[in-house]
Amino acid sequence: MTIYQFLLLFLLWVCLPHFCSPEIMFRRTSMPQKRILGARVPRSDGKILHRQKRGWMWNQFFLLEEYTGSDYQYVGKLHSDQDKGDGSLKYILSGDGAGTLFIIDEKTGDIHATRRIDREEKAFYTLRAQAINRRTLRPVEPESEFVIKIHDINDNEPTFPEEIYTASVPEMSVVGTSVVQVTATDADDPSYGNSARVIYSILQGQPYFSVEPETGIIRTALPNMNRENREQYQVVIQAKDMGGQMGGLSGTTTVNITLTDVNDNPPHFPQNTIHLRVLESSPVGTSIGSVKATDADTGKNAEVEYRIIDGDGTDMFDIRTEKDTQEGIITVKKPLDYESRRLYTLKVEAENTHVDPRFYYLGPFKDTAIVKISIEDVDEPPVFSRSSYLFEVHEDIEVGTIIGTVMARDPDSTSSPIRFSLDRHTDLDRIFNIHSGNGSLYTSKPLDRELSQWHNLTVIAAEINNPKEMTRVAVFVRILDVNDNAPQFAVFYDTFVCENARPGQLIQTISAVDKDDPLGGQKFFFSLAAVNPNFTVQDNEDNTARILTRKNGFSRHEISTYLLPVVISDNDYPIQSSTGTLTIRVCACDSQGNMQSCSAEALLLPAGLSTGALVAILLCIIILLVIVVLFAALKRQRKKEPLILSKEDIRDNIVSYNDEGGGEEDTQAFDIGTLRNPAAIEEKKLRRDIIPETLFIPRRTPTAPDNTDVRDFINERLKEHDLDPTAPPYDSLATYAYEGNDSIAESLSSLESGTTDGDQNYDYLREWGPRFNKLAEMYGGGESDKDS
Known part of the structure; x- marks a missing residue:
């Protein structure tokens, strides 16, 4: 504690109790708070007002903060004018801190603070006081309110909200340029003394920066501070209370100040002359090298734009700026030729794109350099x-006619002979060929414009000494038209003429097409090959013609087409x-000329029926x-019944059995060999249930002349079998030419010849036997045809 603070506390200790007494307060208060008993105040209307005299005599108390004494700190005394000093009254205290922080002597009314008070925690306390009768506990005065105000002492130093500040200021700024403002706060009472009055000063950062004592604004103190020389500065600022006087408390903070860049430096080429090389075969757009100018500035202040401003290669080369690397990329602008020129010179300029007008006095923000480009020779392909x-x-x-010649040369100084060839992938049909020595193209097959009007060929030129060096060129061959195709009908015409047609009636309009393509366009003429009495052709002279009738009426019955x-x-x-033939059908039409029918059979149909x-x-x-x-098939199928015959009912030339067989594959159903001549049976018969190994072709006998009696007999027998419901479901004709050995009757056969029945009649066999033999020869083919 300084000597000034000690003296201030001593004065407050001595004088404050007298100032805080109720009597003194009553004397100092402009509006006394003392109750006046029985006072009468006349009013203008004649009535008397009575004012009550108050018994309390105080306004507020003052208490010094941070009391360090050993006893309780005396605050003040409460007293009522009704207190006679006999102890009959009792003083009661209530409100902020009553009973804990502030206590009152209930007999004397003295108030004390029980502990040290900090004004920064609470600047004043509001309490209520009351005097009551100790015996009756009834108040003798109304409850009144008073304030205890805490007097401040300088017990808090100034503090900054930030321990470290960060600020920046452009380089080359003038003296006094504001950088940043720092502000410190003091918790002491600014309305009482100088405890909270803060003054700023700079402890570190001179002579580059200064600070305003009252505001804390930091400003530049040196002119033209250059970022390229020094970029970072650290400044320490002190804030001191008590107006900066001796004994005041203080606090400090650090401010890191950065000089920001401005464009105060021009770009600069590190070399005055730059050498580059490029092959003459480099295609247009090829990058051959780069140039770069350095700039001490940063960011957009260091951005540079490159351009070619002079030289003998301005039309052969170009330069572009690479933004990421800030380099100038030199590229090929036109094809190079070592044989034409071997060295080019360029003058390249680098200039800042963002120039600050404040620094024009420093000079132009640009620089130039000379770029020499050497062209290197390569073995080039033919051109x-x-x-x-x-x-x-x-x-x-x-075929063999030359249609044109292509020419190529070796661009190198040592010219090499050229060989020409045709890329066969572009001429798969081998219609063309080329002379390898002189590049003349000629035909190797006939041309046809109607098949292909254009031919796109590729000719290859290669050096004989170095075949890898080759060049291709496109050759377009256009085939010109020659009138070598005759016109034809445009479409197939389905033409008809009505039977009731009249002379001069239009039955068809025809047109033609031609594969050729003459320059003046197509023009066709139509005529008849010969005079026709029925029809005529009328040319419309617009590449169409009309077919007209020449006579009255046509007949399908006579001529249908x-x-x-x-x-x-x-x-x-x-x-x-060319000659085109129209097929004209004759058709029946209605009255409007609409075709109804064109077939000749329609003539037999009743008239008036539609198609x-x-x-x-x-x-x-x-x-x-x-x-x-x-229906007939179903009825016939129902009539089929199994043929049941008695074994005794056996007739001539009828073989009956109750088995329908299995078709032509069933060879076991019936063996006609039993009816053969026993003398004609082969010694070794083939099995009839298997396919024979050798196919025997049946022998055909000449057809016998027609016999009317036999034909009539057969027809009658066929009718009888057709009408017989018990007949087999097929026609069966068993033929045989053997009548038996030593038969006097010379009959065909006799199934009952061995019986003794004398009623058997054989006369019909004598009459019809020869006829059946002839019938067998006519329809069966002889004895060997067993299947007939």
């Missing part, structure tokens, strides 16, 4: 005289023509026929 070739040729030229030859010719040289009606009738007839056939 054609043109980038592409176009040849036109007529399609009727002879006419053939009309029409000659079509073109107008080009040489003139080509749809005729089709419906025909479908009905077909359906009825199908139904009848199915």
Whole structure:
């Protein structure tokens, strides 16, 4: 504690109790708070006002903070004018801190503070006091309120909200440029003394920066501070209370100040002359090297734009600025040729893109350098005289005709002979060929414009000494048209003429097409090959023609179809023509000329029936026929019953059995060999249940002359079998030519010849035996044809 603080506390200790007594306060208060008993105040209306005299005599108490004494700190004394000093009254204290922080002597009214008080925690306390009768405990005075105000002492130093501040200021700023403001706060009472009055000063950072004592604003103190020389500064600022006087408390903070960049430095090439090399074969756009100018500035202040401002290679080279690296990239602008020129010189300029007008006095913010570019020789491929070739040729030229010549040379100083060839991938049909020595193209097959009007070829030129060095060029061959195709009908015409046609009636309009393409366009002429009495052709002179009738009426019954030859010719040289034949059908038409029917069979149909009606009738007839056939088949199938015959009922030339067999594959159902001549049976018979190894072709006998009696007999027998319900479901005819050995009757056979029955009649065998033999020869083919 300083001597000034000690003296201040001593004065407050001595004088404050007297100032805080109720009597003194009563004397110092402009509005006394003392109760006046029985006072009368007249009013203007004549009435008397009575004022009560107050018994309390105080306004507020003052207490010094941070008391360090050993006893309780005396605050003040409460006293009522009704207190006679006999101890009959009792003083009671309530409110902020009453009973804990502040205590009162209930007999004397003295108030004391029980502990040290900090004004920064609470600047004043509001309490209420009351005097009551100790015996009756009834108040003798109304409860009143008073304030205890804490007097401040300088017990808090100034503090900054930030321990470290960060600030920046542009380099090259003038003296006095504001950088940043720092502000310190003091917790002491600013309205009482100088405890909270703060003064700022700079402890570190001179002579570059200064601070304003009252505001704490830091400013530059040196002119033209250069970031390139020093970028970072650390400044220490002190804040001191008591107006900066001796004994005041203080606090400090650190401010880190950075000089920001301004464009105060021009770009600079590290070398005045730069050498680059490039191959003459480098294509356009190739990067051949870079140049770079350095700049002491940073950011956008260091951005540089490069350009070529002079030199003999301004039309051959170009330069572009690479933003990321701040380099100037030199590229090829036009094709290079070592044989034409071997060295180019460029003058390149680098200039800042963002220039600060404040620093124009420093000079131009640009720099220049000389760039020398050397061209290096390479073995170049041949070069054609043109980038592409176009040849036109007529399609009727002879095979082997030269259609054009391509030319190429070796651009190198040591010229090499050139060999030409044709890329066969562009001429798969091998229609063209080329002379390898002189590059002349000629045809190797006939040309046809109608098949292909254009041919796109590729010719290759390669050095003989170095075949890897080759160049390709496109050759376009256009085939010119020659009138070598005759016109033809444009479409197939389905033409008809009505039976009731009149002379001059239009039945068809025809047109033609031609594969050729003459320069003046197509022009066709139509005429008849010969005079036709039925039809004529009228040329419309617009590449179409009309077919007209020449007579009155046509008849399908007489002629159903006419053939009309029409000659079509073109107008080009040489003139080509062809004959097209129109097929004209004769049809029945209605009164409006609409075709109804063109077939000759329609003449037999009743008149007036339409085609749809005729089709419906025909479908009905077909359906009825199908139904009848199915019904007959079903009825016939129901009539089929197993043939049951008695073994004794055996007739001539009828073999009956109750087995329908298994078809032509079933060879065991019936063996006709039992009816053969025993003398004609082979010694070794083939099995009939397997397929024979050798196919025997049956022998055919000459057909016998027609016999009317036999035919009539057979027809009658067939009718009887058809009407017989017990007949087998097939026609069976067993033929044999053997009548038996030593038979006097010479009959065909006798199934009962061995019996003794004398009633058997053999006369019919004598009469019909020879006829059946002839019938067998006519229809069966002889004895060997067992299957007939």
